[in-house]
Amino acid sequence: xxxxxxxxxxxxxxxxxxxxxxxxxxxxxxxxxxxxxxxxxxxxxxxxxxxxxxxxxxxxxxxxxxxxxxxxxxxxxxxxxxxxxxxxxxxxxxxxxxxxxxxxxxxxxxxxxxxxxxxxxxxxxxxxxxxxxxxxxxxxxxxxxxxxxxxxxxxxxxxxxxxxxxxxxxxxxxxxxxxxxxxxxxxxxxxxxxxxxxxxxxxxxxxxxxxxxxxxxxxxxxxxxxxxxxxxxxxxxxxxxxxxxxxxxxxxxxxxxxxxxxxxxxxxxxxxxxxxxxxxxxxxxxxxxxxxxxxxxxxxxxxxxxxxxxxxxxxxxxxxxxxxxxxxxxxxxxxxxxxxxxxxxxxxxxxxxxxxxxxxxxxxxxxxxxxxxxxxxxxxxxxxxxxxxxxxxxxxxxxxxxxxxxxxxxxxxxxxxxxxxxxxxxxxxxxxxxxxxxxxxxxxxxxxxxxxxxxxxxxxxxxxxxxxxxxxxxxxxxxxxxxxxxxxxxxxxxxxxxxxxxxxxxxxxxxxxxxxxxxxxxxxxxxxxxxxxxxxxxxxxxxxxxxxxxxxxxxxxxxxxxxxxxxxxxxxxxxxxxxxxxxxxxxxxxxxxxxxxxxxxxxxxxxxxxxxxxxxxxxxxxxxxxxxxxxxxxxxxxxxxxxxxxxxxxxxxxxxxxxxxxxxxxxxxxxxxxxxxxxxxxxxxxxxxxxxxxxxxxxxxxxxxxxxxxxxxxxxxxxxxxxxxxxxxxxxxxxxxxxxxxxxxxxxxxxxxxxxxxxxxxxxxxxxxxxx
Numbered sequence: 169x170x171x172x173x174x175x176x177x178x179x180x181x182x183x184x185x186x187x188x189x190x191x192x193x194x195x196x197x198x199x200x201x202x203x204x205x206x207x208x209x210x211x212x213x214x215x216x217x218x219x220x221x222x223x224x225x226x227x228x229x230x231x232x233x234x235x236x237x238x239x240x241x242x243x244x245x246x247x248x249x250x251x252x253x254x255x256x257x258x259x260x261x262x263x264x265x266x267x268x269x270x271x272x273x274x275x276x277x278x279x280x281x282x283x284x285x286x287x288x289x290x291x292x293x294x295x296x297x298x299x300x301x302x303x304x305x306x307x308x309x310x311x312x313x314x315x316x317x318x319x320x321x322x323x324x325x326x327x328x329x330x331x332x333x334x335x336x337x338x339x340x341x342x343x344x345x346x347x348x349x350x351x352x353x354x355x356x357x358x359x360x361x362x363x364x365x366x367x368x369x370x371x372x373x374x375x376x377x378x379x380x381x382x383x384x385x386x387x388x389x390x391x392x393x394x395x396x397x398x399x400x401x402x403x404x405x406x407x408x409x410x411x412x413x414x415x416x417x418x419x420x421x422x423x424x425x426x427x428x429x430x431x432x433x434x435x436x437x438x439x440x441x442x443x444x445x446x447x448x449x450x451x452x453x454x455x456x457x458x459x460x461x462x463x464x465x466x467x468x469x470x471x472x473x474x475x476x477x478x479x480x481x482x483x484x485x486x487x488x489x490x491x492x493x494x495x496x497x498x499x500x501x502x503x504x505x506x507x508x509x510x511x512x513x514x515x516x517x518x519x520x521x522x523x524x525x526x527x528x529x530x531x532x533x534x535x536x537x538x539x540x541x542x543x544x545x546x547x548x549x550x551x552x553x554x555x556x557x558x559x560x561x562x563x564x565x566x567x568x569x570x571x572x573x574x575x576x577x578x579x580x581x582x583x584x585x586x587x588x589x590x591x592x593x594x595x596x597x598x599x600x601x602x603x604x605x606x607x608x609x610x611x612x613x614x615x616x617x618x619x620x621x622x623x624x625x626x627x628x629x630x631x632x633x634x635x636x637x638x639x640x641x642x643x644x645x646x647x648x649x650x651x652x653x654x655x656x657x658x659x660x661x662x663x664x665x666x667x668x669x670x671x672x673x674x675x676x677x678x679x680x681x682x683x684x685x686x687x688x689x690x691x692x693x694x695x696x697x698x699x700x701x702x703x704x705x706x707x708x709x710x711x712x713x714x715x716x717x718x719x720x721x722x723x724x725x726x727x728x729x730x731x732x733x734x735x736x737x738x739x740x741x742x743x744x745x746x747x748x749x750x751x752x753x754x755x756x757x758x759x760x761x762x763x764x765x766x767x768x769x770x771x772x773x774x775x776x777x778x779x780x781x782x783x784x785x786x787x788x789x790x791x792x793x794x795x796x797x798x799x800x801x802x803x804x805x806x807x808x809x810x811x812x813x814x815x816x817x818x819x820x821x822x823x824x825x826x827x828x829x830x831x832x833x834x835x836x837x838x839x840x841x842x843x844x845x846x847x848x849x850x851x852x853x854x855x856x857x858x859x860x861x862x863x864x865x866x867x868x869x870x871x872x873x874x875x876x877x878x879x880x881x882x883x884x885x886x887x888x889x890x891x892x893x894x895x896x897x898x899x900x901x902x903x904x905x906x907x908x909x910x911x912x913x914x915x916x917x918x919x920x921x922x923x924x925x926x927x928x929x930x931x932x933x934x935x936x937x938x939x940x
């Protein structure tokens with residue numbers, strides 16, 4: 169019986185799911201379940217750590233295309249003809265898959281390499297789709313040589329029709345028949361506007377009438393054959409497009425298994441990256457599993473961290489001798505928060521999620537987790553709060569061994585205190601006999617005493633400041649806490665008679681227990697004072713550490729100055745005219761030169777090993793468009809320009825454009841979506857070294873580029889080179905389209921395809937030469 173909702177578990181996993189970029193991954197994370205065993209959880213810890221190392225590079229692969237996956241993949245499986253809009257969605261899927269493969273290579277680990285090897289290379293199908301459609305899902309004019317020729321033929325035919333119609337429109341003999349002198353298109357036919365009353369004066373076909381009925385749009389008889397020819401060309405264009413779409417659909421059908429496998433891997437990665445971001449945000453750490461010891465070091469409630477609340481970390485230690493922690497203390501003292509933090513740490517660990525505690529923490533892998541927190545009454549089942557509570561406690565009696573954990577808030581607290589205390593003690597003793605772990609909170613006085621060292625029960629309480637009347641939320645192990653009902657009544661000003669009458673009703677046993685607890689509270693206050701003194705000592709030590717660090721930095725600065733002085737002195741010595749000859753001889757003698765190097769001050773030799781971020785390195789690392797962190801703003805921004813002569817860089821931070829020095833910019837704090845620029849335009853990273861099989865025409869106009877390309881192909885054919893490439897880049901795509909259109913008609917070329925080198929870019933075309 170898992171009442172995880174009362175443990176805030178659903179709130180935690182809802183927040184976890186918000187880090188996913190696809191709806192499918194969100195659904196998986198919302199159904200997070202415990203893993204099979206400790207090795208599986210440890211393995212998943214490592215996967216999350218590996219994912220965190222990848223995210224540390226500042227890029228988070230997005231998987232938004234997975235939300236559209238089902239609609240187009242089922243059509244691939246049915247071998248249906250894919251439409252251009254579906255190809256656009258598939259293109260985004262391939263881009264995201266390719267981006268994921270690229271990010272996986274940033275920090276090679278066993279996990280990332282395994283995912284990379286299992287994913288298929290999406291660059292070839294991505295290149296094929298880019299050759300067929302534009303990023304806006306329009307069929308490219310040059311998708312094939314046939315299509316290119318048909319479009320040119322259509323353009324020529326339209327020009328012929330318009331010329332014929334223009335001659336009719338401009339003819340003076342037709343002025344009285346025309347409503348206006350222009351040429352237009354109706355129902356796919358080129359027509360001219362004719363006055364409705366004059367339509368019988370002109371031989372032709374009426375295709376439409378104006379709203380006012382004053383004008384009819386007629387196709388003159390002499391252009392009917394031309395329009396018919398145009399319709400034939402358009403039909404052939406549609407047929408060629410259908411053929412191309414069918415070919416593409418069949419090609420993608422052949423890749424169906426690889427696509428499905430890659431989709432599953434992308435979904436897995438999206439969930440893992442979400443868990444990694446979640447863990448990084450909370451400062452969660454992986455832990456080790458033990459068989460019989462619990463040590464949760466500086467545990468924190470994850471929901472409080474999510475909400476930005478102040479959190480007091482606490483450490484809890486249990487073992488085979490002290491398996492059951494009985495927490496007591498005043499209301500709103502932090503007992504339930506500590507118990508929930510403990511329980512959430514156990515639940516997260518068995519689900520393979522790092523916990524909100526230090527990585528020195530250890531615990532068993534809990535196969536059973538029973539939670540009795542909150543109101544368990546049920547009107548439908550006719551269960552009162554107490555009956556529902558007892559059913560949960562009784563269910564816990566069935567479990568045995570250290571792999572079971574019971575969390576109970578206010579055990580047997582909603583009934584008669586004497587009977588409730590007896591029942592509670594009976595349950596606790598049974599749990600102790602079964603050797604399970606438990607964290608139990610209670611206000612019941614009789615439960616706070618009477619436990620022997622061999623009982624397996626250890627008391628604990630939350631510290632309370634009697635002077636201020638507030639809780640400090642610090643956990644103290646080994647001592648029970650007072651509920652402080654009487655102290656609270658006095659503090660808030662309850663009438664003295666009420667307070668006096670209440671004291672008279674206390675039994676002698678209760679009075680004696682109060683006296684004992686008061687002594688314990690005094691001891692707890694002394695412990696608190698000692699802890700505060702220890703904190704002050706730690707702060708003093710930190711101050712001394714900072715002072716030493718400051719002195720060390722000052723020493724480093726002085727060292728640098730000494731280095732500069734020494735270097736200047738050596739330079740002055742070498743440039744002394746009177747010693748030039750001796751210096752020349754000196755450096756021509758290998759043995760004497762080696763001795764000089766050995767005699768150099770150690771501080772100079774060690775400084776030669778240091779590396780600093782230079783301006784050139786900054787320019788290469790953070791080109792315009794890169795994300796950077798601006799220390800003065802404490803937020804990420806986008807680089808807008810290269811550094812100017814003064815070293816200032818233009819940045820965009822939200823809606824603000826600023827100019828800051830390049831030395832103030834650091835790597836970004838937030839992972840960015842690397843697809844922002846790739847979806848509609850992918851960058852090119854091509855080796856442009858001077859090679860005999862490569863022609864670079866970037867920056868040239870179309871005519872010049874085509875002339876150089878033809879010479880290049882002629883030379884390649886003469887030298888019997890069967891494979892060459894031409895680098896044209898992206899730009900406005902005009903140069904790329906012209907080159908590929910020319911290649912489609914060239915007698916030298918048997919086949920050409922988009923390059924899939926580097927980042928899957930389309931800025932290079934690979935060419936196969938026809939050799940006799």
